[in-house]
Amino acid sequence: KAGVTQTPRYLIKTRGQQVTLSCSPISGHRSVSWYQQTPGQGLQFLFEYFSETQRNKGNFPGRFSGRQFSNSRSEMNVSTLELGDSALYLCASSFAGGDTEAFFGQGTRLTVV
C-alpha cells in the first residue's frame, strides 16, 4: 500500500513569507503528527491530529498552525517565516495515534533565506 506522502519535497522561501506543507497519510489512518527536525535537536513535536481534531500541540509560536481534513490529509502552515524555521518537516501517520506504530513521510525540506 502507498506510504505517507509529503509535498512539496523541497521549498525555498524568503523571510516574512508564509508556507503551507501537505501530508497525505496511509489510507485508513486517522492520526497525523507533525515534527520539525533540525541538526542537534532531534524531532521536535509540532501537532497531533485525529479525525480532524487537534489532540495535542507542541511548544511552538502561534505562527505555526495546522489542520486536518475529513479525508485525514493534513496541512501545516507557517506564517512570517524566520531563518530559524529552516528545517526538515516530517509528518507521521498511524491508525489511531497513541501507542500504535507510526509511519513517517520523507519530509519537506524548508529553507528560509
Added chain:
Amino acid sequence: QQPVQSPQAVILREGEDAVINCSSSKALYSVHWYRQKHGEAPVFLMILLKGGEQKGHEKISASFNEKKQQSSLYLTASQLSYSGTYFCGQRTSGNTPLVFGKGTRLSVIA
C-alpha cells in the same frame, strides 16, 4: 520535555554489541523507538508500554524500567545495516503526544 538519550554517538565494529539509553524526568506511560538512516524517514522499531507489554520487531530487544523512568535498546551482534540515528520517544500519559529525544548516532564499521 524531551527525553535524554545516551550516548550521543557510538562507533561499533561489526559483531559488537551496543546499548542506547533513554531517560526521563517524568513518569512514563510508554516508550517508542525509531531508527532513521541518512536521508531517509524514521522507521518504527518498538513500543514498550507501562505494565510490560511490548510491540515491535522480534530481532530488536529493549527494556522499560518504570520506576527508574528509563528505557534501553539493545543491539547485539551489530551489522552494517544497523547504522543510523536512533530516537526514543516518550508519552507520559494516554493523552499526551509522543515527544522524541535528540537521537543517538550509531555507526557500524567493517
